Amino acid sequence: MSAISLPKLPAIASSPIAVEVLNGLTEHPKTLSPWLFYDEAGSRLFEAITELQEYYVTRTERQILAEHADEIVSAAAGGRDLSIIELGAGTATKTGLLLNAAVGLQGSVTYYPIDVSETALEEARTRLEAELPEVTVEPIVADYTEGMRQNGAGRAGRRLVLYIGSSIGNFSPADAVEVLRGVRGQLLPGDCLLLGTDMVKDTKLLLAAYDDAAGVTARFNMNMLVRINRELDANFNPQMFRHQARWNEQHSRIEMHLESLLAQRVAIRALDMQVRFSLGETIHTENSYKFTDERVVASLTRAGFRLRQQWSDAKKWFTVFLAAAS
């Protein structure tokens, strides 16, 4: 039997990033998934985005939580001992408001932040335990579903799951319902979900939030190419692409794209692959859906939750929904 010798690809070629890049850049139109944003540099750029004047999302939600934390926590506890779980907690900068309210209500609280980034969780633990000694922080390094499963064993009392920051908006409507259903599947009737969603508003405000004057969001978007260059030995020239934010009225979403400024070819050496771009062709890197009350309530209901209460800022730019597992 004669052996056929196939060209050898490096081990990285079967990694999640390689699979994502291979599939996304051979699709028409080209896409790359938003999880690729969050390497170390991308996570730092996202933190910088949350502090931008144009990116109203984080400060508006923080203001809602600051005003209503006591109400939210006592509605979720319903007179029982409450523990708090947070999906995609990151460094948990807004969570202190709710933990503080839980300490006020019941004297102490256990907080389970779930995130894939161990360093972000350690940062959250160190800060929260220094600021709020009555909070026991039990970090869970995992994705949402697996993390919730780990947290479920042998528990007593009520659980409040936080899914804030409008992270749900980065999923398609169908996937969002699946994510919520996954959460619901790990809860008992009476446990609650606190869901933060960014609402539909003036298009100019939305576009500015995703294309800020200082260019931080542009660098965040472009970082995907830098990451692919580093991890897959590619030769994207970020200067030959332009960051683009678009409002898609039909789907009620902001889209982020990277637009090729010329006809070009890019080599992705770890995949032994060449990718052609025509002038003006884009890679679609993110959707950020913007919601109405009706849409959120419909998704919660389909996932097995019943709306209890909701809170917004005065301009109705952002809403926080408390829903109970039904």
Ligand code: AVI
């Ligand atoms: C994480 N996520 C909710 C952000 C958003 O607003 O969709 C990600 C982001 N992309 C650009 N700016 C912020």
